Amino acid sequence: MKNTIKINTHKNIDWTILEHISWRSQKLYHRLLQYRLSKTITRVAGPLYCQNHDVVQMDISYCCDLKCIDCNRNCSQAPSGDSISVQQVEKFINESIEQNRKWSLLRVMGGEPTLHPRLYKIIEVLRDYKINFSPDTTIRLETNGFSPRTAEFISKMPPDILITNTMKTSRYQAHFAPINVAPIDLEECKYMDYTNSCIMKQTCGLGFTPYGFDICGTGGAIARVLGFNVCRKKLPNTNDMLTEQSKLLCKYCGFFWYTAGLKIKLQDRVSPTWKEAFEKYKKEKPALVLY
Numbered sequence: 001m002k003n004t005i006k007i008n009t010h011k012n013i014d015w016t017i018l019e020h021i022s023w024r025s026q027k028l029y030h031r032l033l034q035y036r037l038s039k040t041i042t043r044v045a046g047p048l049y050c051q052n053h054d055v056v057q058m059d060i061s062y063c064c065d066l067k068c069i070d071c072n073r074n075c076s077q078a079p080s081g082d083s084i085s086v087q088q089v090e091k092f093i094n095e096s097i098e099q100n101r102k103w104s105l106l107r108v109m110g111g112e113p114t115l116h117p118r119l120y121k122i123i124e125v126l127r128d129y130k131i132n133f134s135p136d137t138t139i140r141l142e143t144n145g146f147s148p149r150t151a152e153f154i155s156k157m158p159p160d161i162l163i164t165n166t167m168k169t170s171r172y173q174a175h176f177a178p179i180n181v182a183p184i185d186l187e188e189c190k191y192m193d194y195t196n197s198c199i200m201k202q203t204c205g206l207g208f209t210p211y212g213f214d215i216c217g218t219g220g221a222i223a224r225v226l227g228f229n230v231c232r233k234k235l236p237n238t239n240d241m242l243t244e245q246s247k248l249l250c251k252y253c254g255f256f257w258y259t260a261g262l263k264i265k266l267q268d269r270v271s272p273t274w275k276e277a278f279e280k281y282k283k284e285k286p287a288l289v290l291y
């Protein structure tokens, strides 16, 4: 298929860059990075990573037909049927136009986006924006390709929609980070300053969920499970670094220490804070204010 890209990662950055530098250099790089993330250095130098204001990760549905171990949207650990409505997408597009925002990339993802009952309408709204306001914007549908029905969805997509198909075949993904090992549960992270965030804040794109905007999609999923009503109800402007979200959300995120190259011997891929959070979630799903 012409507009399909097949890749073997999903919502994770491409780590292959590290393969090009030697093991010794990686070690040195991570040492320096860990030092840079410390409270002492951050107090002087400020947060390391900036907010990406060029790309949006639209988590249009938290439903998923695969439920991977370590899903960074917590789709398997804390299932939810919540989804972004067409009206919310229209509101986002109106705010984008008001702010003269010409996104370089709109990532339609989830969960599994092809499970959204109004996917075609959402795509239509996004294409309208692209055609009439921002022709250089790329719209990309990101599917796990697990179910045979996804092929049908892909075949019906207009040719200007880029498709990323991760072609997953099982719940186990070798490259996934232990997302539910919270840095606040780790002795090794005691000296870290969470306002730094991790590189995902700068590379993956602003998170957009049914509850509003976040530093990244993973951050939005953390807020969803832990019941933090911190998602912005208005599209943040380009000067906004959303630092208060980093401070609150990154201390629960396994990507924080994993991307900093900390080598931690794990007894369990779910740390105590997350175990407690999932228990609480099972009893009662948090009530969140919608965008």
Ligand code: SF4
Pocket: 010, 064, 065, 066, 067, 068, 070, 071, 072, 073, 074, 075, 076, 110, 111, 112, 144, 168
């Ligand atoms: S396919 Fe993607 S969204 Fe679904 S469970 Fe796996 S990682 Fe999560």
Ligand code: SF4
Pocket: 197, 198, 199, 200, 201, 215, 216, 217, 218, 219, 222, 246, 249, 250, 253, 254, 255, 256
């Ligand atoms: S540490 Fe987690 S929540 Fe924070 S920016 Fe990185 S991926 Fe997002």
